[in-house]
Amino acid sequence: MLCPVGTADGRSQAADASAVGSTNRIIKSGPCQPPPMNVSIVGSGYVGTTLAACLADLGHEVVNVDVDEDVVATINDGEAPIHEPGLDELLEECAGDRLRATTDYDAIRETDVTFLALPTPSREDGSIDLSIMEAAAESLGEVLDDKDGHLVVVKSTVIPGSTDESVVPAIEAGGDLTRGEEFEVAMNPEFLRMGTAVDDFTDPDKIVFGADEESAYDALDAVYEPLVEQTGAPVVRTGIREAEMIKYANNAFLASKVSLVNDLGNVCKEYDVDAYEVADAIGLDDRIGERFLRSGLGWGGSCFPKDVDAIRAAARDVGYEPAVLDAAVEVNDAQPERLLSLLDDHVDVAGKRVAVLGLSFKPGTDDVRGTRAIPVIEGLRERGADVVAYDPVAVESLREYAPEVEFEAADSAAEALEGAHGAVVATDWDEFAALDHEFDAMAEPVVVDGRHIVERRDGITYEGLTW
Ligand SMILES: NC(=O)C1=CN([C@@H]2O[C@H](COP(=O)(O)OP(=O)(O)OC[C@H]3O[C@@H](n4cnc5c(N)ncnc54)[C@H](O)[C@@H]3O)[C@@H](O)[C@H]2O)C=CC1
Numbered sequence: 001m002l003c004p005v006g007t008a009d010g011r012s013q014a015a016d017a018s019a020v021g022s023t024n025r026i027i028k029s030g031p032c033q034p035p036p037m038n039v040s041i042v043g044s045g046y047v048g049t050t051l052a053a054c055l056a057d058l059g060h061e062v063v064n065v066d067v068d069e070d071v072v073a074t075i076n077d078g079e080a081p082i083h084e085p086g087l088d089e090l091l092e093e094c095a096g097d098r099l100r101a102t103t104d105y106d107a108i109r110e111t112d113v114t115f116l117a118l119p120t121p122s123r124e125d126g127s128i129d130l131s132i133m134e135a136a137a138e139s140l141g142e143v144l145d146d147k148d149g150h151l152v153v154v155k156s157t158v159i160p161g162s163t164d165e166s167v168v169p170a171i172e173a174g175g176d177l178t179r180g181e182e183f184e185v186a187m188n189p190e191f192l193r194m195g196t197a198v199d200d201f202t203d204p205d206k207i208v209f210g211a212d213e214e215s216a217y218d219a220l221d222a223v224y225e226p227l228v229e230q231t232g233a234p235v236v237r238t239g240i241r242e243a244e245m246i247k248y249a250n251n252a253f254l255a256s257k258v259s260l261v262n263d264l265g266n267v268c269k270e271y272d273v274d275a276y277e278v279a280d281a282i283g284l285d286d287r288i289g290e291r292f293l294r295s296g297l298g299w300g301g302s303c304f305p306k307d308v309d310a311i312r313a314a315a316r317d318v319g320y321e322p323a324v325l326d327a328a329v330e331v332n333d334a335q336p337e338r339l340l341s342l343l344d345d346h347v348d349v350a351g352k353r354v355a356v357l358g359l360s361f362k363p364g365t366d367d368v369r370g371t372r373a374i375p376v377i378e379g380l381r382e383r384g385a386d387v388v389a390y391d392p393v394a395v396e397s398l399r400e401y402a403p404e405v406e407f408e409a410a411d412s413a414a415e416a417l418e419g420a421h422g423a424v425v426a427t428d429w430d431e432f433a434a435l436d437h438e439f440d441a442m443a444e445p446v447v448v449d450g451r452h453i454v455e456r457r458d459g460i461t462y463e464g465l466t467w
């Protein structure tokens with residue numbers, strides 16, 4: 001049982017001094033209340049803002065540091081800079097009280113623990129680009145000179161070795177500091193999903209602490225203790241490199257699971273088998289699990305494509321060809337063309353209006369990074385179709401993200417379908433399940449569903465991608 005005890009400098013110690021080692025240990029918390037911590041979070045995007053609001057809600061004093069003045073002003077106004085259910089409410093309650101935001105790194109001096117929640121994008125070749133992390137770590141180093149044992153926690157998704165080999169040297173260079181003196185490091189990967197970020201953070205399947213110093217585990221225990229207390233979530237204590245890899249393994253496994261279910265689904269389609277009935281049955285086997293078995297157009301988003309590419313590039317860097325991950329990407333890349341070939345079976349779309357329903361990478365968000373709707377629209381344009389697209393929230397973000405993608409925007413699914421010679425479904429927005437008489441206004445009522453959301457009905461020619 002871990003019972004963090006407050007110390008004079010506001011940090012905490014665990015009463016249980018478990019040995020530090022590379023073997024993971026799952027620890028359940030005990031019924032003790034740690035004192036609040038002073039926490040800073042660098043980067044206020046999806047992860048940083050959610051973390052800040054949730055930690056403030058748990059009773060900690062939190063400061064968000066971001067280079068973007070608009071983001072900072074929005075948080076200080078008690079609003080979320082990103083759309084996440086429940087986040088505005090938390091910020092409204094905590095901002096100006098236990099939570100504030102600033103562009104000034106100096107604010108970090110007043111805190112005991114700093115989380116780095118910064119973007120880790122892909123380079124052209126898919127490998128991880130750590131330049132934002134390194135720049136921020138250097139700025140952090142500049143303000144840690146008068147500290148003693150400050151804990152820096154890497155929250156971003158980074159390739160094994162990045163914390164030790166890139167982040168630590170950047171902090172040291174920023175302030176002529178030495179790890180183990182002014183600061184210590186830890187790695188605490190994040191598993192929240194967009195659209196359910198607050199719920200995922202406040203009810204996690206697991207919490208992973210990667211560290212190699214007992215004091216680092218203790219500080220993380222103190223930060224997370226109220227959450228562990230509330231939820232009983234298992235805490236995995238492991239090494240820094242293992243924590244870094246756990247995040248990639250988690251995302252790569254889930255992306256590959258979807259690709260496997262798509263691969264099997266493509267076979268199902270050829271044999272006139274409903275892949276969803278198959279998935280429902282195999283999901284009853286605990287070893288498979290019922291979640292992440294929705295076959296269709298494949299995975300997108302800001303993380304699966306980036307993270308799978310980064311870990312593949314890292315594997316190749318050390319001379320290993322990750323065959324299963326390569327195949328997962330290959331299957332994923334092929335799904336949009338499979339969808340369009342089903343449409344080709346019924347309509348020659350050249351010169352004709354075709355409706356695309358859904359643009360975001362998944363329902364519940366306006367995020368279009370990695371959305372499968374882009375290759376679908378591009379494939380339709382290559383066939384000479386006039387594309388009319390509808391999405392309840394993501395039209396503007398797609399225009400901004402990919403201005404070269406040509407489509408006419410409709411204000412409703414009904415408007416997109418009117419006069420169309422075919423419709424394809426790219427995102428499983430709930431509202432598409434309710435579509436019915438709207439299909440009657442199509443010039444040719446052919447619907448190819450990439451997300452198993454539209455209901456089969458009389459009067460339409462319906463093709464499911466894997467069912
Ligand atoms: N978005 C998600 O659902 C999840 C993301 N992650 C990982 O977390 C990390 C962060 O991702 P997001 O929160 O999505 O990023 P984001 O792009 O939403 O936000 C990043 C924030 O960092 C700020 N920033 C950039 N440079 C800065 C600097 N030098 N100093 C201070 N602030 C700076 C930006 O202004 C922005 O507000 C990435 O490694 C990502 O892979 C992990 C789990 C879930």
Ligand SMILES: O=C(O)[C@H]1O[C@H](OP(=O)(O)OP(=O)(O)OC[C@H]2O[C@@H](n3ccc(=O)[nH]c3=O)[C@H](O)[C@@H]2O)[C@H](O)[C@@H](O)[C@@H]1O
Nearest residue numbers: 190191192193194258292293294298299300301303361362
């Ligand atoms: O590292 C990250 O950023 C996050 O990436 C994913 O979260 P997210 O990208 O928000 O979205 P998911 O809900 O996982 O969906 C990803 C993609 O897979 C697709 N998907 C998901 C599940 C499924 O059964 N079938 C399927 O095609 C979705 O449509 C979507 O395009 C992971 O689920 C999170 O645990 C992780 O923290």
